[in-house]
Structures are given as C-alpha cells and as structure tokens.
Amino acid sequence: MMAASMETSAGVTRALSVAHVDRHFELKGDRVQALGDVSLEAPVGTFIALLGPSGCGKSTLLRLLAGLDSPDGGSIEFGGASPETMRRAGRIGVAFQDPALLPWRTIRRNIALPYQVLGRPVDTARIEDLIRLVGLSGFEEARPAQLSGGMRQRVAIARALATEPDVLLLDEPFGALDEILRRQMNLELQRIWLDLSPTTVLVTHAIEEAVFLADVVFVMSARPGRISEMVTVPFERPRSQSLLRTPEFHAIADHISDLLFSGSIPALTTALEPAETSAPTSQP
Template identity: 45%
Template sequence: MIHAENLSVSYGDLRALADVDLDVADGEFVTVVGPSGCGKTTLLRTIGGLEEPTTGEVTVDGDPPAVAQSAARLGFVFQEHTLLPWKTAIENVTFLRRMAGKDADSAGARDLLATTGLDGFEDARPSELSGGMKQRVAIARAIHLGADVLLMDEPFGELDEITRDEMSVEILRLWRENRKTVVFVTHSVPEAVFLGDRCLVVAADTEGDPTADGAPGRVVAEFDVDLPRPRDESVFGSEAFGAQVARVRGALHGDT
C-alpha cells in the first residue's frame, strides 16, 4: 500500500529526513514515535504529498502521493482539528467528500457521528463542542471521505490524558470497522504501543558533523507490537504492555 525507498527530505542546507525505507501493508496500523523535531511530521507529510522528496521515492498503492491525494485516497487528521467554524458538525463531516466530487451521503455521515459518540450534536458548530468532540468530527470527516489511507499527525496532542485514552480506544474501534491503512504520528510511547500493529522509532541522527549535515531524522528501530486485538483500557495495566513500552522507550533513548 505505502512504499518508501531511500527517502530523504531537505530544506535548503537542513536535512529533515534521511534514508528512510518503509513498507506499510493494506489495512495495517503503523505508529511513528519520536521527539519533537526528529522528522516524524515531515515523513507523514511526504507520504501524503504535502512535501516533495529530495531523494528517493514514495508511492501509495503504486502511485505518487499527489495522484492518490487528487483521487481522495488519502485522508488527513491533524493535531488542530481544522474544522470550518461556520459549518455544523455534519456539514464539516461531508465537506471534504463534496469537495472531492462525491455524493455527500448525509445518512452515512450521521451514522459516523453516532458511532463516534456525537449522536445529537449533528447541528452543533465547533464553538459548541469540546476539544475531544472536535477531534471526533475531524476523524469522522476523514473516514467519510472514503480514503484508503488515513494519515494522523498527533491528533490527540491537545487533549488531556484521560480523553486521549478514550480517543485511542475509539480510533481502534473505528479502524476495526473500516479497516483503513493508518500511519499515526505521536510523541507518546504508550499511545504508539497501544494503537499500532507496528511501531517505528524515529530519532535525529547526531552522528557526523551536525553543522554541515544537520541532524536528519531516521528510523532507528522498528517493533512488532505483540499484543492481542481487540484492545481496550484493560491493556494499559498488563505486564506485556509495560514490557513493550519499555522496549520502545529504550530504543528512543538509544539503549541497546
């Protein structure tokens, strides 16, 4: 589904991302975790066609990202919900689909809002919704677009810990029902482990001369998340979950 080979992205003399090889299978949920400034978002934006590779290539189902994006096969969910403030929840959900020239499917949009816990809020505007509710609308909008791939960049970053946990459970339920291919960027190691089939650890490469080459982000480790599905809040207290989180944190901090 998603293939990247020898992918590097530079901004002038600054290398943001270097030598990334990546394959994400159809229907797979892959999380990307790392510190701020390590290239996680650059990787996601390049997969989504919002940034151009400096070297290497990336394809989505065999096509350049720009082609997949123009065909509405890519859906984005950002840290900021980017809802249109003058539109109601249901109008926001159907907006991207209308822009892509597809039937808005208002009944389907209402069903999605109901499954995300927003039954009765279809006519509410963003100013009337909490942060978690706004993100639910943004997620419903991306799914309603009918995209094959969901690219999610810290979508729960502005939420409190309890709401983040609730939203993580919610996104897994929606993923099971819709079985999209998901690449999910986060700063949170527990979140990355809880959500993913696989977890990629991205870190800035400080080897060599940082003044000449910058500190580009690289995939420094990759883990298969060996936790059974479906997952709910009970996973957080399990020994297996704690062990997996410790492994990922070790890689993130350079432990061998």
C-alpha cells in the first residue's frame, strides 16, 4: 500500500487499459451478455466519457473498473495494477448515480468514511479543503436529509476525492438532477477536476454532458455492450457555457447523435436490462 502511493507520487504512469473485456449474467437460466470484447485506453490524467443508451452495459463496465465486480474474460489494468488492488489501496474514488450517503453521519463524517474504511488516520485538513472545494462550507455538521439533491451529490464527489485517488469513476453522478442544476454541476465538476486532475471515467447518457466534460468520448452500443466508436474532443479547458453554442461543439454532438440514432446501434427500444442501474451485487 505504501509502495503504491509512493510510486504514484513519484509520477509513475497509471494509464487505464481495458482489453477484450467480457461480462455476462445469468437471468432466469438465460445467459445475457452485458459486455462483449470491450477495449479502451486512457492516458494518466485524462477525462473520458462512456456514452450510450440505457442497457449498453456502461454501468457494468464502471463497476468492473471500480473493482466491485470482475470480468469473465479480458483484462483491466491501471498501469499494471488490477482494479481490485487499486480499490483495496484506496486509489479509486467512485461517485454513484445516487449520492448514497450514510444518513446517520454528518457531511464531515461522510467524507471521512474512506479513511476509516481503509483504517487510516482521518486527514481533517484535507476534508476541510474538500468541503470548501465543493462549496459546502457551513454545512459540515448537517446531515444528508437536510441538504438539497445537488448538495448531496457534491458531498458524494468530495467523498470520492477524499483519499486523493488516481482514478475517479463517476456513474451518471448528476442523472437525478434537473437540467439547470446539472449544467451548473458540470461546470463545478470541471473546476474541481482541473484542480486535481485524476484520470476520470464518466458514465452518462447525455451527449452534451459527455462532450462538454471529456477529452475522449467512447460511444457504446448494446446487445452485447461494446465500444462502437471513439470520438476525440479537442476543446481547450476551462470550457465555458458559451462553448455549448459554438458550431464546433454542435458538430461533435451531432456526429455522436447520428451514431446513436443510426441503425448501427440497436437496443434503443429494448426495455429489459439487468445490468444497468442495478448491476448485480456479489453479496449472497
């Protein structure tokens, strides 16, 4: 564990490499392939987005990256380390679609959770910094139920960043928020990310959000879930709201939109999908 953190602080690359990953589930005796031969690469410190329709397996892929589930075939590595190793060492931060805060804990103690789980001393100074970074100063002693939806999601992001992870995984973190709040949160996420620059994987089904935030957008299709195209987004950072109105932005967004709505990507009409938001937990 010590060695891992020293390596990273010394600047050893932790590029994400996903090679030929397969994952299937048993559903009432039938085999459902959630992911088929998925491969992708992301250099250290890049922001990538996984974009696709409901049921294309993007959340399943994220759970594999987080080490919460293991693939049936293929490999996932962060510069030679497995997701499981990274997870156990606290090198991965995850924010789920739902903030999933412990309701009995204050905001400060919710953000302190990763330290306690890892059995490390709680870095109070860093927690104060994070609370300031996500704009929640003054709410340290509030409980989740007292906050708005957007505020709760910021707590979840602060918690994901608590252990200074090399990898930040975001599973539609703003999916439950309204459009206006969502845009604000995207701007804030960009600001936070520019501050810390972890390798980030964002799962989303919003084209605009993916193009606005990511360096590279991986467009996925379903049955089985796979990467159908990789789209590079060239815009400089920081990106502002006005970028959304430029023809260059629209060109990329429209291109992705064409990919999603052309016949090449089926499954927009399929309803049954076990592996999306409710990816199976491995507990008995």
